[in-house]
Amino acid sequence: MKQIWTLGDLADAAQGRLTGAERASPVTGISIDTRTLLPNDAFFAVVGVSMDGHRFVPNALAAGAAAAVVSHGEAERAIVVDDVLAALERVGVAARARLEPATPVIAITGSVGKTGTKEMLRLAFSAEGEVHASAASYNNHWGVPLSLARMPADVDAAIFEIGMNHAGEITPLTKMVRPTIAIITTVAAVHLEFFDSVAGIADAKAEIFAGLEEGGVAIIPADNDHTARLAAAAEAMGAEVVTFGVGGDVSLTSLDADGAAVADVFGETIVFELADPAPHVANNALAVLAALSVAGWNVDAGAEALREWSAPKGRGRRVRLRPAGGEAVMLDDCFNANPSSTGAAIATLGRVPAARRIAILGDMRELGPSASDLHRGLTPLLVDADVRIVHTVGEMTKHLRDALPFEMRGLHAATAAELVTQLPEVEPGDAILVKGSKAVGLGAVVEAIEERYGLNNV
Known part of the structure; x- marks a missing residue:
């Protein structure tokens, strides 16, 4: 496994105190679950609503963890911090800060299609370089910092999914990620139990623009009822706005039943294939083509890679x-x-x-x-x-x-x-x-x- 931290660098990033191990010891992964922990992972003993990760520190060390990140108790090899989740967030921020300024960092949210589009982005950007992306649907208050903390310093592109159930949840996460490109797949009637209107959901999704780097790009649907609202929010953050879908900067010219597709990408014709010919899948692919283009990557190569995409279990x-x-x-x-x-x-x-x-x-x-x-x-x-x-x-x-x-x-x-x-x-x-x-x-x-x-x- 590739080394992503040394214990010393990890302790510094976490603002913790290393005990019982050498600073030069390699860390090849970050884990919060001993069931999937691998040797030389650093185990963060996160305290959850119903479970305290400190209970599993002995299991983690017995499984070969490089060290356990803890806030209380004793451990043979440990990084001692004030709060484990806060330490994980600090490590995530430090991991983001290690990237070269020109590295495309993409954050994606939306009422539907986040994970599928994230996996399309992973495939498309991998056609030209090494890509780090969130695992599964790691898009919440622990999933985003965990995904950041796992990121090597030398990747060519990074992709992060960000989710929410309530207003205010996306803002702190996007500020950790600091995307250069922020994508909203769509805005729809989701989580209405926690919002007064779909317009309120649009505002919550638009929080993703709060973390955009200077000169960043917002990619939004062209044909949503709340497109103007999203565009205004992005422009208020100084972002360039790019639209995809019907009437957008990136639009679908044709799609047949076998998945053969043609898109107009800022006036350039791109021909590609999808294993799943569903229109909503093709629409999400347009957001991917837009991201490739604004990042300055090879759109044709990325589009060709999309033929390998298939919906994961439970998602179509x-x-x-x-x-x-x-x-x-x-x-x-x-x-x-x-x-x-x-x-x-x-x-x-x-x-x-x-x-x-x-x-x-x-x-x-x-x-x-x-x-x-x-x-x-x-x-x-x-x-x-x-x-x-x-x-x-x-x-x-x-x-x-x-x-x-x-x-x-x-x-x-x-x-x-x-x-x-x-x-x-x-x-x-x-x-x-x-x-x-x-x-x-x-x-x-x-x-x-x-x-x-x-x-x-x-």
């Missing part, structure tokens, strides 16, 4: 099934759900050639007082997509079920576990969408379908 992944000797497909999109992402997923289902389209939908959470109406509002989308059967899971999807034409109503279950016990049959020619908020647990339904009908079990 396509799973081939073999029911009764035939073929079917499942769209595994159960990591999270809101009206915008669910609408996009239903539209994608509607474009999949199928003898029968089936939707398994779970509750969309954090929608506040309008939740019942927003669930009912999915009905015309399902009808337009020619969905034959809709199975529902949870309390709020009862409102959707009641609004559906009688012949479209499938099974209803209070929980995902209950639906697993009465798993819907899959037939040759079916296309099945599984979509719901993460807390509903529809991943169990996906696993059950894949276990029964997946290619590895035929």
Whole structure:
């Protein structure tokens, strides 16, 4: 593993006191979880809401950790600090400060599409250099500093995902990242339980511009209801504004059913391919092409790399099934759900050639007082997509079920576990969408379908 710190440099960055180890000792990773810790990682014993990482310090050291970063207790090899999470934040800030000034640093947020677009950015920028990017969805108050702290000093580009549930959460994170490019994928009705309006969500997303470096670029959707609001916020921070999507500086000229795409990138024609031809995927790819262009990187090379992108598990992944000797497909999109992402997923289902389209939908959470109406509002989308059967899971999807034409109503279950016990049959020619908020647990339904009908079990 590549050395990213010495213990001495790490202790200095954390503003801590090193004990029981040599300053020159190598650190090849940063960990907050002993289950995934590797030898020579530094283990940060973060104190969480329900768990104190100091309990696992002996496990970390026994597993070969270079040292444990602690605020109390005793450890054989330790960096002693005042507060472990604050120390991790300081290390993240120090890691960012080590980068060359010309290094593109990209921060990305949005109501939907953050993680998928981040992975597209990783692929596209990797076509020309070494890229560091957030792992998984490490986008919160510990995930962002952890991702920064893990960053080597000599990368050619860095990409960070930043999320939020409440106003004010993005500002401190973007100020740690100090992006040269900030991307907002979209603004939609998400987390309405914590906001008075979607305009308030737009303002919260626009906090990402507060951390932009001087001369930084804001990349925003051209065709969102809140585009003008986002642009004004970016310009107030001195940012150059670039738009993507319909009518934007970077726009889609064509997209066929096989994923062959043509884009206009500041007047230049770029031809590329996507394994997933969904329009919302292609739209996110436009933000990636915009970032490559404004960073001065090779847009053609980055666009070509996008053909390798595929949706990760739970985020639109396509799973081939073999029911009764035939073929079917499942769209595994159960990591999270809101009206915008669910609408996009239903539209994608509607474009999949199928003898029968089936939707398994779970509750969309954090929608506040309008939740019942927003669930009912999915009905015309399902009808337009020619969905034959809709199975529902949870309390709020009862409102959707009641609004559906009688012949479209499938099974209803209070929980995902209950639906697993009465798993819907899959037939040759079916296309099945599984979509719901993460807390509903529809991943169990996906696993059950894949276990029964997946290619590895035929």
